[in-house]
Amino acid sequence: MLHYPNGKKNIRAAKNRKQENFSNKHANRGMTLEEDLNITNEYYLSIGKAVIHKKPTPVQIVNVSYPKRSAAIITEAYFKLASTTDYNGVYKGKYIDFEAKETKNKTSFPLNNFHAHQIEHMKKVDEQGGICFVILKFVYLDTIYFLEAKHLFYFWDNQFQNGRKSIPFMYIEENGIQIPLGFNPRVDYLSIIDNIYFSKGRINHD
Amino acid sequence: MLHYPNGKKNIRAAKNRKQENFSNKHANRGMTLEEDLNITNEYYLSIGKAVIHKKPTPVQIVNVSYPKRSAAIITEAYFKLASTTDYNGVYKGKYIDFEAKETKNKTSFPLNNFHAHQIEHMKKVDEQGGICFVILKFVYLDTIYFLEAKHLFYFWDNQFQNGRKSIPFMYIEENGIQIPLGFNPRVDYLSIIDNIYFSKGRINHD
Numbered sequence: 200m201l202h203y204p205n206g207k208k209n210i211r212a213a214k215n216r217k218q219e220n221f222s223n224k225h226a227n228r229g230m231t232l233e234e235d236l237n238i239t240n241e242y243y244l245s246i247g248k249a250v251i252h253k254k255p256t257p258v259q260i261v262n263v264s265y266p267k268r269s270a271a272i273i274t275e276a277y278f279k280l281a282s283t284t285d286y287n288g289v290y291k292g293k294y295i296d297f298e299a300k301e302t303k304n305k306t307s308f309p310l311n312n313f314h315a316h317q318i319e320h321m322k323k324v325d326e327q328g329g330i331c332f333v334i335l336k337f338v339y340l341d342t343i344y345f346l347e348a349k350h351l352f353y354f355w356d357n358q359f360q361n362g363r364k365s366i367p368f369m370y371i372e373e374n375g376i377q378i379p380l381g382f383n384p385r386v387d388y389l390s391i392i393d394n395i396y397f398s399k400g401r402i403n404h405d
Numbered sequence: 406m407l408h409y410p411n412g413k414k415n416i417r418a419a420k421n422r423k424q425e426n427f428s429n430k431h432a433n434r435g436m437t438l439e440e441d442l443n444i445t446n447e448y449y450l451s452i453g454k455a456v457i458h459k460k461p462t463p464v465q466i467v468n469v470s471y472p473k474r475s476a477a478i479i480t481e482a483y484f485k486l487a488s489t490t491d492y493n494g495v496y497k498g499k500y501i502d503f504e505a506k507e508t509k510n511k512t513s514f515p516l517n518n519f520h521a522h523q524i525e526h527m528k529k530v531d532e533q534g535g536i537c538f539v540i541l542k543f544v545y546l547d548t549i550y551f552l553e554a555k556h557l558f559y560f561w562d563n564q565f566q567n568g569r570k571s572i573p574f575m576y577i578e579e580n581g582i583q584i585p586l587g588f589n590p591r592v593d594y595l596s597i598i599d600n601i602y603f604s605k606g607r608i609n610h611d
Contacts, residue, residue: 244529247529247532247533249533250526250530250533250535252488252489254460255460255461255462255463255464255485256461256464256466257461258461258462258464258466258479258482260462260464270484271483271484272481272482272483273479273481273482273483273484274480274481275478275479275480276478276479276482277476277477277479278476278477278479279461283458287493288493288500289500289502289530289533289534289535290533291534292499292500292533292534292535293498293499293500294494294495294498294500294501295500296495320456323453323456324456324495326453327453327455327456327495327496327497328495328497329456329495329498
């Protein structure tokens with residue numbers, strides 16, 4: 200959220216950030232939430248516990264070139280805004296759907312980490328009986344929370360009635376569940392789902 | 406499956422085919438199965454019946470340029486092989502997962518329309534209790550079939566034991582279910598799921 204006088208550094212910072220996202224070299228820095236979740240999901244898949252994947256980045260392809268004897272090259276494309284969440288899949292027959300975000304804030308989670316289409320999508324999943332939630336990481340506190348989507352909906356809708364633009368950390372601490380971090384699985388969010396949905400008879404079997 | 410003497414026409418044909426896929430102009434030709442399914446899924450979404458989306462095309466992004474005052478441009482990227490199926494989502498709380506393919510063959514559906522990773526994915530979804538199937542369109546017969554994934558698994562595995570490389574049309578006619586085509590929904594595959602999974606008590610509620 201830094202503002203530079205002429206905007207140039209901002210562009211470079213954005214560029215570096217993006218390039219990092221598409222690089223495989225992470226030797227000298229901590230894992231991002233996305234990397235941790237990918238490894239977690241691979242582990243769940245490998246032991247036959249769940250099938251949950253991150254969706255590909257949505258891209259609008261404009262130009263493709265077809266060199267002889269080699270693979271097609273996309274030469275012009277643009278990032279599209281996702282109309283759904285990033286992660287979905289199946290666990291014990293139930294549909295799982297979530298978004299994962301991290302913040303450098305310490306006292307609250309800014310709602311501008313989400314956009315309207317994603318909230319709409321999550322509400323529809325919720326109505327359809329899917330298990331829908333967000334995974335929120337506070338980078339400086341190095342803690343990750345599981346928060347059922349209904350809490351996010353409340354704060355999201357409320358901001359348009361002059362409510363606050365973020366979810367207070369204390370609210371998340373009280374209403375979310377801290378996800379245990381380990382080696383394998385790294386971010387064991389399915390243990391939370393077991394507790395919430397599969398042991399208290401909350402699943403509707405109609 | 407035509408073979409040209411010098412391969413050049415083949416390249417051009419492939420190029421035209423690809424460009425068609427990324428064009429929005431379909432005025433003078435019939436709808437592809439993908440287009441029909443996208444419209445069907447939009448309809449299901451709009452009436453609150455199900456939340457099912459096609460996943461974005463997986464792309465390996467290599468270079469991104471960031472022009473001043475305009476959106477980031479992806480200047481080099483490559484198509485990646487999908488590690489999952491194209492469609493998934495939630496219907497009545499259950500996880501739905503399928504692949505849709507069309508063939509110009511008249512007597513059988515070639516197995517090379519699928520690749521090993523997709524079959525692996527579908528088997529894992531099946532083990533997890535998800536509802537997994539394929540939608541197969543015979544273009545020249547203008548008929549679309551719903552086939553539970555277990556049938557595909559049988560033929561897929563069997564091909565490696567000197568079995569045939571395609572599923573006979575007659576097998577699909579007998580073991581699949583023809584999907585009714587209409588205006589809205591256009592390809593009503595959820596009506597088939599209702600019949601198979603939600604009316605005969607086949608859903609396991611454990």
